[in-house]
Amino acid sequence: MISAIGKAKVNLTLDILGKRDDGYHELATVMQSIALYDRLVIEPASDLSLELMLRSGVSKWLPNDDRNDVLRAARLLQKRFGITSGARIQLHKFIPTQAGLGGGSADAAAALLGLNQHWQIGLSQADLLPLAMELGSDTPFMLVGGTAICRGRGEIVQPVSAALRKHLVLFKPPGGLSTSRVFQRMELTQMGNCYTDRFIAVVDSKKDDPFDYMNNHLQDAAFKLLDELRIFADLLQQRGVRQWQMSGSGSTIFVVIDEKEQAQQLRRELTPPSWWSFVTRTVDCGAELVLS
Numbered sequence: 201m202i203s204a205i206g207k208a209k210v211n212l213t214l215d216i217l218g219k220r221d222d223g224y225h226e227l228a229t230v231m232q233s234i235a236l237y238d239r240l241v242i243e244p245a246s247d248l249s250l251e252l253m254l255r256s257g258v259s260k261w262l263p264n265d266d267r268n269d270v271l272r273a274a275r276l277l278q279k280r281f282g283i284t285s286g287a288r289i290q291l292h293k294f295i296p297t298q299a300g301l302g303g304g305s306a307d308a309a310a311a312l313l314g315l316n317q318h319w320q321i322g323l324s325q326a327d328l329l330p331l332a333m334e335l336g337s338d339t340p341f342m343l344v345g346g347t348a349i350c351r352g353r354g355e356i357v358q359p360v361s362a363a364l365r366k367h368l369v370l371f372k373p374p375g376g377l378s379t380s381r382v383f384q385r386m387e388l389t390q391m392g393n394c395y396t397d398r399f400i401a402v403v404d405s406k407k408d409d410p411f412d413y414m415n416n417h418l419q420d421a422a423f424k425l426l427d428e429l430r431i432f433a434d435l436l437q438q439r440g441v442r443q444w445q446m447s448g449s450g451s452t453i454f455v456v457i458d459e460k461e462q463a464q465q466l467r468r469e470l471t472p473p474s475w476w477s478f479v480t481r482t483v484d485c486g487a488e489l490v491l492s
């Protein structure tokens with residue numbers, strides 16, 4: 201039996217730089233892995249199958265056919281390397297869906313890593329990166345993890361060596377947001393300024409707090425699509441919470457905090473009824489094989 205974990209991410213910055221000919225947007229973003237994991241358990245089998253282990257209040261529904269990111273990764277490996285054997289895969293889901301936390305990409309990265317081991321294909325992380333790129337814009341980052349600047353449509357990953365150690369409180373309303381819908385809603389006039397470069401310059405200078413320089417170009421569009429996000433953001437401002445932001449295309453809003461106890465207290469005080477919330481911390485690597 202093989203077990204692999206895929207970790208969620210938050211975007212500390214997200215700059216949309218322009219629209220590309222292939223329909224995607226050119227972006228620059230600082231991505232950060234966090235200690236919120238999905239777990240894959242892989243066992244030998246002649247056919248390929250996937251069983252979803254969902255948690256109520258986290259994920260309502262996910263496809264378990266070939267639209268699922270785990271099976272897309274499995275089929276890609278089978279096809280590319282002529283694998284004829286299967287695998288019985290269980291996906292234990294802890295990362296909420298449509299949350300801007302990269303759950304699907306985290307699952308794809310964990311599947312690449314776990315099935316590479318299971319089928320003894322012998323690929324290195326460098327070999328897996330181009331396959332990850334085919335599966336989604338965020339998937340290469342999910343293999344590398346830690347803190348990284350990602351460019352292009354998100355697939356060009358440049359690790360940042362400075363360790364940003366913080367606790368985070370994640371807050372997510374019951375409703376999710378589809379990435380493509382948020383991109384469509386975004387006003388192109390908001391694009392341009394590169395907060396990502398400024399954030400990294402502050403990290404390098406070690407003088408200021410980089411978390412004072414977070415920014416997300418998709419936030420306004422998401423707030424227009426989901427009113428409760430804007431109301432929650434107003435609440436954070438009224439309460440004097442300074443370091444908060446939406447992750448990716450939403451719908452998660454995260455708050456950055458130094459101490460775990462403070463984070464737990466903020467979670468207790470501020471989580472609106474029916475919202476999902478979680479206290480976590482930054483971590484310095486992505487998908488991993490785990491001994492079980």
Ligand code: C5P
Pocket residue numbers: 223224225226227335336337338352353354379380381383
């Ligand atoms: O690559 P991925 O499947 O994660 O992207 C989901 C959707 O998000 C795309 O179909 C596209 O509508 C939008 N997107 C974009 N520009 C990016 C990344 C995603 O427009 N750089």
